[in-house]
Amino acid sequence: MRTIIEPFKIKAVEPIRLTTRAERTDKLRHAGYNVFLLHADDVLIDLLTDSGTAAMSAEQWAAVMRGDEAYAGSRSWYRFEAAVKDLFGFRHVIPTHQGRAAERILFSTVCRPGDVVPNNTHFDTTRANIEAVGAQAVDLPCPEARRTQEPHPFKGDMDVTGLERLIAEVGAERVPLVMLTVTNNSGGGQPVSLANLRAVRALCGRHGIPLYLDACRFAENAFLIKLREPGYADHSVRQIAREMFSLADGCTFSAKKDGLANIGGFLATNDDRLAEQEKDLLILTEGFPTYGGMAGRDLDAIAVGLREVLEEDYLTYRLASVRYLGEHIARAGVPIVQPPGGHAVYIDAAAFLPHVPPLQLPGQALVAELYVEGGIRAVEIGTVMFGRHDPETGAETAAPMELVRLAMPRRVYTQSHVDYVVEAILEVWQRREGMGGFRIVRQAAVLRHFTARFEPLYSVGG
Ligand SMILES: *Cc1c(COP(=O)(O)O)cnc(C)c1O
Secondary structure, eight states, X not given: OOOOOOSSOOSSOOOOOOOOHHHHHHHHHHTTTOGGGSOGGGXXXXXXXXXXXXXXXXXXXXXXXXXXXXXXXXXXXHHHHXXXXXXXXXXXXXXXXXXXXXXXXXXXXXXXXXXXXXXXXOOXXXXXXXXXXXXXXXXXXXXXXXXXXSOOTTTTOBOHHHHHHHHHHHOGGGOOOEEEESSBTTTTSBOOOHHHHHHHHHHHHHHTOOEEEEOTTHHHHHXXXXXXXXXXXXXXXXXXXXXXXXXXXXXXXXXXSTTOSSSOEEEEESOHHHHHHXXXXXXXXXXXXXXXXXXXXXXXXXXXXXXXXXXXXXXXXXXXXXXXXXXXXXHTTOOBOSSOOSSEEEEEHHHHOTTSOGGGOHXXXXXXXXXXXXXXXXXXXXXXXXXXXXTTTOOEEOOSOOEEEEEOOTTOOOHHHHHHHHHHHHHHHHTGGGOOOEEEEEOOSSSGGGXXXXXXXXXXXX
């Protein structure tokens, strides 16, 4: 088989600046060892997130120029609405400036204090928006999800037995909705199978509970179904995506992922009454219901992005580039979540640094070393992001897993960039025994990973 190439050529380039190791050590110390606080200019390969970092196509830039900035009922809105309805199939589409705005509107409309919202694994903003209205966010990943290094085709699946038990325990009336995140971002970028979607749908149906998708990476999930789930090899990705959405009552969507756009999102629902309430809230905080928090040009860029993201040449290249990174580091022994996910490679930092206990933040140590070694920016998805700090007692609780995510921006980096990343990771892997832990010196009460400051318990940089 021939090399799977980037199915595009480059029209505009953005320089990236090389820095020295000494410079990076200094910058990181000034940033309190939190890579969110670095200047992006001081980052060489930015794998912090695949969110809003995609390169737009020539067609998308052309669509930007066609953007209609009329306040109400713009042409851009009708193109956006048609593209979303055609693919997602929901009756009401409520535009928002990004995914978390859709989450805030949804959960503040449907949740009451004491309610419980199950998900395969909540994304950080999803969890925070549920907790902000006094409800409880419960993660129910399938048992295979925790066995990071064992391959399994659908590690994003929800634990259906666990869901049944939870509903029996708390009562269906306290579960305003069940959510499935496709692909499961915080749980390793792993796909959810149609079989699991159907099983969750059936269970929700029996209890009269609506099912929502957190659909940020629906195209990657649909393509992984095509490749891995028996019976779908001959279906188009669009058909599979439509089938996924047909099983749900609504969704939240961040267009910064599989919208191939730099900003945007929406909330969708089939519930007429709910849509009314949500639109009222939208006007209060986001904007008029024909633009949400977006400019007309954003709506147009997303309408085109939703078409391009389903092209199989694109998806083949996308998954190949993620797999390439994963396979090259795994072959050298680096423990990663297997198989590599749709948008990112997740290193198991607890297995990478078994001598660093979870409360000493092994993921944070690995993130720091990757920056010092190669100017690579990754993100910790472990105790920093999902651990608990009790402000009264000072007690810390560790997260269930210590992962470091290397997220691939869409259509941005080439294979030689990825080769460079592999080299830097392997350098850090060679000297892992000399690495130690970190402690938090300052943190916010919610979503602490964005602004916390840290102190190393060893000499960073080896
Ligand atoms: C990014 C993301 C969100 C939130 O979207 P934003 O556009 O960043 O607000 C929600 N859920 C998942 C799974 C995500 O990856």
